[in-house]
Amino acid sequence: MNPRWRSIGWVGALTVVIVALTFATLSHHSQPTNAERSLDLAEQFACPVCEGQSVAQSDSAAAVAIRAEIATRIDQGQTNAQITDYLIGRFNESISLKPRATGVVGLVWITPVVAFITAVAGLVVVFRRWHLADVAEASDADRVLVERARAKLAAKARP
């Protein structure tokens, strides 16, 4: 394809992508209905009797009661933070499936980010070093090696 057409095509594609993404983001009505909020919140709490299921998934009596309570409080107009605080205050921290972002528990959020940044930084450093090595001068050790190799070749050439 003619490079010029290709450039135009690329500009066009990128424009469409950016416009579409912007449109999707801005026109997103983050106003979920009460029912949707209820579901979202219920997914954030662990059913206290079950093994590892969320309140949204389980049908045990405690889970049903908690779901009903969440729904009532949402209808009363409480915020997610208020409802979360209330439930943790009554059941204790093990009811929340989302670990806190502060304190020792906050490590679970930070550690992967830190580890990842370290890994990427490591990669950058390694690539940088390789690139520099390609354009670097020969080191003394290299000169020694070359000399020895030449000497060997010369010795071989002599009959």
Place this chain on the structure above:
Amino acid sequence: MNGPAADAAPVRRRRLAPLVAIPVAVVMLLLVILLATRDPAGERLAKSPLVGKQAPPVEGVTLKNEQFTLDRVRGEWVVVNFFGSWCTPCIQEHPELVTFQDAHRSARDATVVSVAFSDSPTNVRQFFEKRGGDWPVLSANTNSIAVGYGVIKVPETFLVSPSGVVVAKLIGGVTAGRLDALIDKYTAPAATTPVTTTR
């Protein structure tokens, strides 16, 4: 014939592998130690955050069609008992509650309040008609109350002091003797630390 086979000293490569391997090994070791020292999941108990705090509200219409709130019995020890008519340990502990209530009836210093959890008013009424018990019983719209107390399974019982503070949470069936012992313990001025106990 020619020079020695290899007289050149090998160029030293950086020992990178151990540098990476050691931290990984340390982390793995910690992981293994961590996993080795855990108790099986089922044996871990959760503590109630309500103990030592003001008792959450218990409000509703009793079986006798009267309005009930905790304030009405302020000044007495209150045994807030969450139960279900279908639950075997609840059936087993019920006579103990009756005994307890009878013992304290004349002194009027303690009362039981039953809150049915995940149950229908009809079943609860039948339960009390069959097994006796003359104290406020809430059976309808009790979910809020149960969640307010962090009830996980029935039976769970909360002992509330005359000033309205939750003094103890008992998981599993209770006995009159246990309740009395706790009341004695926390009536004496020396005892100030509340406790969560299980059976």
Place this chain on the structure above:
Amino acid sequence: MNTTIGYTAVLVGFVASLMGIGTIGYALRSAARVSSPVLSMPYMRIGRRYAWVTLAMAVLIFAIMERALITRDFTSAYVAQVGSSKTRPFFNFTSLWSSLEGSIILWTLILCGYVAVIARKFRNRITDPMFAWALLVLFVVTAFFFFLMTGPTNPFKTFDPPPGFDGPGPNPILQNHILVAFHPPMLYLGYVGFTVPFAFAFAALITGRVGEGWLLETRRWTLFAWGFLSLGILLGAWWSYEVLGWGGYWAWDPVENASFLPWLTGTAYLHSVMVQERRGMLRVWNLSLVCATFSLTILGTFLTRSGVVVSVHAFSNSTIGPILLTFFGVIVALTIGLVAWRGDALRAPGRIDSPLSREGAFLANNVFFAAFAFVVLLGTVFPLIIEALQDRRIFVGRPYFDRMTMPIGLVLLFLMAIAPVLPWRKASTELLSQRLFWPAWSAAGALVLSIVIGARGFAPVLAFGLGGFAAGAAARQIVLATRRQGWRGLVGRTNGGMVVHLGVVVIAVALAASSSYTHQQELILPQGQTATVGGHTVTFVSMSTVEEKDKTVTRAQIAIDGGKVYEPALSNFPGFGQPIGTPSVRTSWKDDVYLQIAAPPEADGEPIGLRVIVRPLIVWLWIGGIIMALGTLLAAFPGRRRIPTMPTSARVYEEVRDGDVAAAVV
């Protein structure tokens, strides 16, 4: 009688695997003593034969246990635990792996099968020390599992049944659906399959011979193991969603995570090994990934069976925990030690010329998959860490995993798009702009299409766009290949891989859609009434109750969109208190309407508590899985033999002439 034969077989198998270790060990040792590069043939031949003995024993154990189950032989303690006269015969057969001891039987059977195949396949090279080491490692693992059966998880304990005794049968959840016959065996075929590349990697580390292509010879093996594991995980998701009513297809449950971890490192390995084949690089990465994959399968087995994590999947507690953990610790210690010792000598002399190259993309791929695995592992064990440090109990659940893994998933989608078009050695932007042109328009098209359909919100729409990008790149590759080679353009490693990528894109799109646009509601619906949820109407028509041989089933008849009637049910098994719910799902190309009885009506004429979930694009998860399976088969098909003299490692000439670049060869 059954138990006696069975236990004898266990002992024979254990001794046979020990003899295998001994024979091969002796052969290796005597060769080392005389510095011979070749092992003694007679000893190796004998050593090889033990593989058949262990296989025979494993088959016998399996057959005996099945016979005991099918005949309801309650003198066996295991049968008394999981068998029942009321269970239907098919589920009696599958109840073998419904509990801990039986699952070890299945594992051992598959393992011995694989070892025997390896022993046969490489029979012409048994005097090579490298192969001997690999077989030795395989025998060690076999010996471990036979050891488990001799004592800690002995399935042949006897029991004295009182007269009229009838066992409880397997957990009712495991009696509801035929998937119980496929999901665990598939998973095990996957897990156990990774033992083989691990054995060869271990052998390569010990002998120091990494550059010879042994890992590549077992590549197809790894591909099959990976394929089975992928299929097993997807089947588990399908079962969880469609049959068990756990309210979704993936809950980031610790046991699910345990199965996912080896898949992640295994996928990274499958890709990264291509760099080793082409350029001889990333060798230490590959060795580490293979060893990590196998170690993670053992760790996963430990997590599932030890009871340290809270999970719906977990088997009951037992003493097997410490033993599995020790095995895991030993494997990890040995492999880390070997890599630390040998690693530098094994590193390739070559370098990655440029980050913008296929090698660079695969290296980035490794890093991101490793990050993914790290996040999942951290989240799974973090509650244990907190409990150890602060004596508190916390949960790390879906909100954490979803949020942390989503960015990684998006980056992986992006890599999936650009890696197939990146050339080896070095790429120029000119080349990329040429090759990515149509995929970019495919991304734009996907974005526009999704917005037109109604999708909103940055993350899901971005996922759709990246999916379109990756699909475009994969499709481009397939089209080019088929144009060049006809039908052969569909088979072979690269092209099969592109088909697998397409499957992954379909799954990614379905995941994004179903996690962002689900509608759920809990209704109290009186009889005859209709309600609307997420664009569909549900009507409560009637109830029915049926007494079956082993359970009582209560069904609700619900009409969806005024049309066909669906029947979610509640089954009551006597002896298993809580009723088991069975959801009913109406599947269409567009979305699933998922019905579950939350609370049955208390009496006739009373309203029903019904949970209705409308999830878009779920069926495409399973279709994507089928495409992945198809792609795996295509990838396993032998492609054109690579010509050794092809100039892949030729020097890169970087001459820029008037905007036209003579770039690296493909």
